[in-house]
Amino acid sequence: xxxxxxxxxxxxxxxxxxxxxxxxxxxxxxxxxxxxxxxxxxxxxxxxxxxxxxxxxxxxxxxxxxxxxxxxxxxxxxxxxxxxxxxxxxxxxxxxxxxxxxxxxxxxxxxxxxxxxxxxxxxxxxxxxxxxxxxxxxxxxxxxxxxxxxxxxxxxxxxxxxxxxxxxxxxxxxxxxxxxxxxxxxxxxxxxxxxxxxxxxxxxxxxxxxxxxxxxxxxxxxxxxxxxxxxxxxxxxxxxxxxxxxxxxxxxxxxxxxxxxxxxxxxxxxxxxxxxxxxxxxxxxxxxxxxxxxxxxxxxxxxxxxxxxxxxxxxxxxxxxxxxxxxxxxxxxxxxxxxxxxxxxxxxxxxxxxxxxxxxxxxxxxxxxxxxxxxxxxxxxxxxxxxxxxxxxxxxxxxxxxxxxxxxxxxxx
Amino acid sequence: xxxxxxxxxxxxxxxxxxxxxxxxxxxxxxxxxxxxxxxxxxxxxxxxxxxxxxxxxxxxxxxxxxxxxxxxxxxxxxxxxxxxxxxxxxxxxxxxxxxxxxxxxxxxxxxxxxxxxxxxxxxxxxxxxxxxxxxxxxxxxxxxxxxxxxxxxxxxxxxxxxxxxxxxxxxxxxxxxxxxxxxxxxxxxxxxxxxxxxxxxxxxxxxxxxxxxxxxxxxxxxxxxxxxxxxxxxxxxxxxxxxxxxxxxxxxxxxxxxxxxxxxxxxxxxxxxxxxxxxxxxxxxxxxxxxxxxxxxxxxxxxxxxxxxxxxxxxxxxxxxxxxxxxxxxxxxxxxxxxxxxxxxxxxxxxxxxxxxxx
Numbered sequence: 001x002x003x004x005x006x007x008x009x010x011x012x013x014x015x016x017x018x019x020x021x022x023x024x025x026x027x028x029x030x031x032x033x034x035x036x037x038x039x040x041x042x043x044x045x046x047x048x049x050x051x052x053x054x055x056x057x058x059x060x061x062x063x064x065x066x067x068x069x070x071x072x073x074x075x076x077x078x079x080x081x082x083x084x085x086x087x088x089x090x091x092x093x094x095x096x097x098x099x100x101x102x103x104x105x106x107x108x109x110x111x112x113x114x115x116x117x118x119x120x121x122x123x124x125x126x127x128x129x130x131x132x133x134x135x136x137x138x139x140x141x142x143x144x145x146x147x148x149x150x151x152x153x154x155x156x157x158x159x160x161x162x163x164x165x166x167x168x169x170x171x172x173x174x175x176x177x178x179x180x181x182x183x184x185x186x187x188x189x190x191x192x193x194x195x196x197x198x199x200x201x202x203x204x205x206x207x208x209x210x211x212x213x214x215x216x217x218x219x220x221x222x223x224x225x226x227x228x229x230x231x232x233x234x235x236x237x238x239x240x241x242x243x244x245x246x247x248x249x250x251x252x253x254x255x256x257x258x259x260x261x262x263x264x265x266x267x268x269x270x271x272x273x274x275x276x277x278x279x280x281x282x283x284x285x286x287x288x289x290x291x292x293x294x295x296x297x298x299x300x301x302x303x304x305x306x307x308x309x310x311x312x313x314x315x316x317x318x319x320x321x322x323x324x325x326x327x328x329x330x331x332x333x334x335x336x337x338x339x340x341x342x343x344x345x346x347x348x349x350x351x352x353x354x355x356x357x358x359x360x361x362x363x364x365x366x367x368x369x370x371x372x373x374x375x376x377x378x379x380x381x382x383x384x385x386x387x388x389x390x391x392x393x394x395x396x397x398x399x400x401x402x403x404x405x406x407x408x409x410x411x412x413x
Numbered sequence: 414x415x416x417x418x419x420x421x422x423x424x425x426x427x428x429x430x431x432x433x434x435x436x437x438x439x440x441x442x443x444x445x446x447x448x449x450x451x452x453x454x455x456x457x458x459x460x461x462x463x464x465x466x467x468x469x470x471x472x473x474x475x476x477x478x479x480x481x482x483x484x485x486x487x488x489x490x491x492x493x494x495x496x497x498x499x500x501x502x503x504x505x506x507x508x509x510x511x512x513x514x515x516x517x518x519x520x521x522x523x524x525x526x527x528x529x530x531x532x533x534x535x536x537x538x539x540x541x542x543x544x545x546x547x548x549x550x551x552x553x554x555x556x557x558x559x560x561x562x563x564x565x566x567x568x569x570x571x572x573x574x575x576x577x578x579x580x581x582x583x584x585x586x587x588x589x590x591x592x593x594x595x596x597x598x599x600x601x602x603x604x605x606x607x608x609x610x611x612x613x614x615x616x617x618x619x620x621x622x623x624x625x626x627x628x629x630x631x632x633x634x635x636x637x638x639x640x641x642x643x644x645x646x647x648x649x650x651x652x653x654x655x656x657x658x659x660x661x662x663x664x665x666x667x668x669x670x671x672x673x674x675x676x677x678x679x680x681x682x683x684x685x686x687x688x689x690x691x692x693x694x695x696x697x698x699x700x701x702x703x704x705x706x707x708x709x710x711x712x713x714x715x716x717x718x719x720x721x722x723x724x725x726x727x728x729x730x731x732x733x734x735x736x737x738x739x740x741x742x743x744x745x746x747x748x749x750x751x752x753x754x755x756x757x758x759x760x761x762x763x764x765x766x767x768x769x770x771x772x
Contacts, residue, residue, distance in 0.1 A: 103503030114760035118752040121503055168759075186614075187760070189767040196770070255575070256640040279625050357628045362621070362769040370766065377758055 052391075055165050055384035060108035061157035064101035065092040069158045077178045081151050086134035089145070093127035096120065105157075111381060112164045112174060113153035119144050148176040165385035190370065194389065197367040198397075200284065201349035207289045208296040208345050209338065216300035216337070220307075231301075238294040246358050249287045253278040279361030287359050292348055296341035303337030339405050347394060433685035435464040436489040436692055439476065442469035448708035449492065449540070451726075453696035456704075460695070463688055474501060477680050481506045486682040489689035494675045495537065499751055502536035507678040508686070509535045510693065518717030519699040527699075527715045529738065531748040532674050538697045539676035541711035544737035544746075545584040546670045548652040549644040550637050551662040563592045563669025563745070566644055567616060569623050577636045577645025578617075580626040582765040583754055584671040585646065587747055589616035591669040597747040604753065610761075614768055626769070637663055653710040653735050657725070665735075667742035673749045674714055712738025 006014040062069055067088035075085075096102040106120030123141055130137045138145040152174055156164055167173065171188040172180045182188065215234065219227050237245060252258045255274045263269040277283060307330065315325040353368035360366070367390055374383035401407070438454065440446035446469055454465035468488070470476050474497035480486045493501070501507045512533045515524035525533065532539045547566045551559060553574060560572045567589070569576070579585050590600050590609065593616045603609030625642050627633055633647030634655035649665060656663040677693045679686060695701065702713035703721035710732070713719065719739055725732045733739045737746070 100503060100505030103500060110756060111759075115756045117756050122752075187764045187767055189763050189770065193766070193770060251639075254639060254641050358632075361626050362624070365766070365770065373762060373766075374759070379759055382759065 048391075051380075051384050052388050053384075054381050055388045056162060057160055058108050058111070058157075058162060058165075058381050059160035060101075060104040061154070062160045064096050064099065064105040065154075065158065066095070067091045068154060072155045072158045077152075077155060080148075081135075083133060083135050085151075086138055086145075087132070089138060090127065090130045090134040093120075093124045093130070096124040097127045109150075109153050109157045111168065111379070112156050113149055116144070116150060116153065119150070149174075152176055152178060165381045166388070168382050169385040169389055190367075190386065190389075193365065193367050193370065194393065197350060197390075198393065200281070200364075200366065201346050204285055204288050204292065204349045205296075205342050205346045207285065208293055209342060211289070212293055212296035212300055212341065213334075213338075216297050216304050219297070219301045220304035221309075234294055234297050237290070242291065242354060243358075245291060246287055246355050249283070249290065250278055250359060253283060253286065278359050279364075281360075281364040283359040283361065284356045284364030284366070287355050288349060288352060291355060292345045295344045295348060299340040299344065300334065300337040303334055303340075307333045335405075339401075343398075343401065346397075350390065350394060432461055432463050432691070433688040434462075435466060436685050436688050437466045437468060437487060438692070439468050439470055439473040439488045439491040441471075441473065441492060444709055445492075445711075448705045448711075449696075451708055452701045452705035453540075453692070456701060457692055457695050461691070463692075465692070472497070474498075477501065477678070478504075478506055481681050484682065486680050486684065488680055489683045489685050490677050490679055490692055492540065492675060493537065493678055495532075495534065495539075495673060495751055496755070498537035498676065498678050499534060499755070501678065502534070506681055507536045508681050508683075510538055510679065510690070512538070515694055516698045518715055519721070520717045522717060524715075527717050529714050529716060529743075529748070531750075532676075532714050534751075537676045537678050538693050539674045539714035540697060540702065541676075541705065541709075542672050542674045542714050542737050543711045544649045544670045544672040545579070545588075545646060545749075546649050546652065546737070547588070547644055547666040548633065548637065548647050548663050549666065550640075551664045553640075553643040559664065560644060560666060561668065563588055563666065564594075566646075566666070566669075567592045567620050569620055572644065574643025575623050575625050575641060576620050577633050577642040577647070578620075578624045578626050579646045580628050580769070582761040583758070584749065585617070585765070586610075586613040586761065587671050587749070588646065588669055589613040591745070591747065592616060597669075597745055600747055601750045601753050610764070614764075617768070634661070634663065637661070649735075649737055650710050657730075657735070667737070668745045670737055670742070670746045671749050672712075672737050672746060676714070706736055706738075707732050710735045712736035714738065 008014055008017045068085070071085050071088045081089075093102070096105055102120045102124035103117070106117035109120065110117040119142055123138070123145075126141065130141070144150055155178075156162060156174060164174075167180060169190050171183050171190050173183050175181050215230075219230055219234070222230065250257070254260070255276065257278075259277065260269065260274045264271050264274065269275060277286065311329050311333070312325050315329045316322070320328070350366075351368050352366060353372050356364055356366045357369055357372070360369070367386065371383050371386045371390070374380070374386065398407075438449075440449055446467060450465075450467055454467060457463065458465050472493075473488075473491040474493045477488065477491050477493070478501065480488060498507065502509070512525050512528070513523075515538065517523050518527040520527075528539060529542070532542070547560075547563060549560055554560065554572065560566065560568075565572050566576065586604060587600050590603055590613045591597060593612060595603050595609075595612075604613065625636060625645075627636060627645070630648050630651050633645045634651050636642045636645055638655065638661055649670075652663050652665055655661045656665075677696060679689045679693065683689050697715070699713075699715050699717045700721060702715050703718040703723075705711075706713050706718070706722045707724065707726045713722065713736075719733070719736075722731075722733050722736065722739075724730055725735075734742075736742065
């Protein structure tokens with residue numbers, strides 16, 4: 001046998017022919033998934049990308065104030081505004097009046113320094129009457145124009161790319177000399193709520209797991225006919241509207257609700273000391289646990305059904321106690337289900353907002369409630385920054401999860 | 414077809430320069446639009462012969478912005494909230510309307526003085542006033558010892574029971590200050606200062622342990638009906654509906670009410686601008702405003718309309734006691750400040766949320 005490479009019947013080297021055939025197959029496969037890929041890119045990746053871009057980009061002020069932008073570029077941070085700066089401001093205010101952009105520009109600066117939006121809209125209204133010297137004219141119009149914080153905020157807003165929204169989202173603010181500091185303690189909310197949200201989600205995931213494990217086990221071991229009936233009981237609430245389920249919990253748990261009434265009439269609880277189970281953190285945990293429970297039961301069930309009872313029997317016949325059998329034989333085999341269910345429930349819980357909004361009261365609010373608040377106020381940039389933080393938090397956890405549990409262990413069904 | 418209509422109306426407008434044959438008015442739908450059709454559209458059509466086409470949107474400000482941006486405006490007049498009106502006006506999406514050109518009230522008072530102070534803005538003429546109020550369940554308090562002032566809402570010693578509070582800073586902070594004795598006229602000046610803000614939160618602190626926080630406007634009547642709270646903040650229209658239509662023993666405390674308003678705007682490039690302006694002038698004159706208030710519990714923004722409001726439509730119950738604008742309800746009322754809230758909404762809600770989550 002010679003060293004000549006293997007060839008196909010038409011004389012081409014086998015290796016090349018094979019590679020070509022494989023490339024063709026890959027192209028065909030790619031064409032098959034292309035519609036889905038396109039769909040995911042257009043409906044998922046692009047919108048998320050755009051939203052995230054909003055958290056670092058806002059040209060409301062920079063496009064409306066070209067003269068100020070030029071002045072800020074020519075003068076380093078910390079320069080006290082001179083007459084030229086005020087002239088640029090006057091020119092930009094006149095431009096804003098002509099183009100009706102004062103509202104947008106003010107909104108952008110207001111993000112960095114609250115209380116300044118009306119400064120722009122009101123000053124732009126009378127901008128045509130401004131005459132040199134502009135410094136005096138503008139200070140007479142509104143003394144706030146002399147505030148170095150206002151100038152610092154405008155400098156920051158003069159560039160469309162900004163970290164200001166992330167500063168807001170991490171309870172920080174700019175100082176007059178261009179640095180950053182934490183906001184007064186009374187106004188700190190985001191970081192604290194960020195922590196609370198992950199903590200609450202972890203608690204909810206834990207409670208879900210404790211409740212779902214026995215149910216799933218029962219479902220997996222019962223004869224099919226009875227298991228199906230039980231399964232319907234698990235799925236029925238799953239098919240019921242979220243709002244209906246949340247409102248039903250309000251009816252059950254509120255001070256004058258069913259549970260309290262039963263406890264009072266059974267004389268277990270004094271009428272004056274009814275349990276406060278809703279409109280607080282307890283309510284949020286109870287209702288969200290109920291709503292997310294099926295997401296834990298289903299993956300657990302699908303994994304448990306495939307576990308052969310023979311393993312457990314073998315362990316018992318070799319002398320293991322029932323606890324050892326559970327711990328060393330059964331539990332490890334359910335891990336893929338636990339992993340999938342916990343991840344699902346946790347990620348859903350982190351982003352929940354309707355339920356905490358309705359039953360959360362004062363201390364049962366989650367991070368998403370603040371995102372929703374800013375969305376409803378058209379503060380899309382801050383909402384985007386908050387959403388970006390949440391996304392980053394979840395990705396970090398996902399990475400940790402992959403390191404600790406291994407994402408290949410995941411089994412959804 | 415719609416284009417044809419617009420075209421023919423435009424041509425009609427050319428032939429008879431004074432009036433278009435038809436204008437399109439955009440409302441919010443439901444009972445609110447129905448009240449406007451009865452009080453404004455039909456009488457205007459009778460008086461001028463101009464047909465008024467009524468269309469609805471979830472919030473007319475949204476389609477108006479879209480239409481003007483696209484340069485394809487089909488709506489002549491739209492009903493929007495004051496906050497949206499100011500924003501659209503700042504962005505040049507709606508045209509300024511000179512309040513001096515509006516007809517005087519039936520009592521002869523010029524329009525600029527007839528409208529309740531602070532409600533007239535550059536681009537919007539108000540049509541109705543709605544209010545954030547405190548309501549209570551009359552069955553929870555003995556006869557003659559019912560709460561009557563905003564201060565009573567914060568007095569849980571004298572008026573026991575839980576309190577329903579709006580989960581948001583707007584109106585809540587104002588009410589806290591008014592309950593603490595700040596006159597309505599000084600509320601916003603006080604809130605501007607850090608001490609004033611602390612004072613408002615300190616007042617809120619005094620009932621925090623008894624507070625149930627609500628988010629949606631449907632919740633306050635529900636909380637009252639379930640007996641979860643004995644008093645609650647709420648929207649006057651929702652409480653009115655529960656009290657009148659569902660026969661609940663709910664009473665409104667008008668003292669310390671914080672009111673807002675909505676009204677008519679004309680989009681830039683409206684197909685029949687001149688007729689639209691005539692319509693706005695007609696609809697916001699004393700009698701139509703009073704008539705609209707008979708159909709829905711939102712108050713007329715003109716002072717001269719108040720005595721003209723008759724019975725709740727189709728009944729022999731007077732409407733006037735249910736309106737935020739009736740003189741007896743306006744003795745201690747605060748107009749929500751738009752400028753204050755566009756500047757401070759985010760900041761104060763951050764503080765409010767921080768306050769909520771603190772223990």
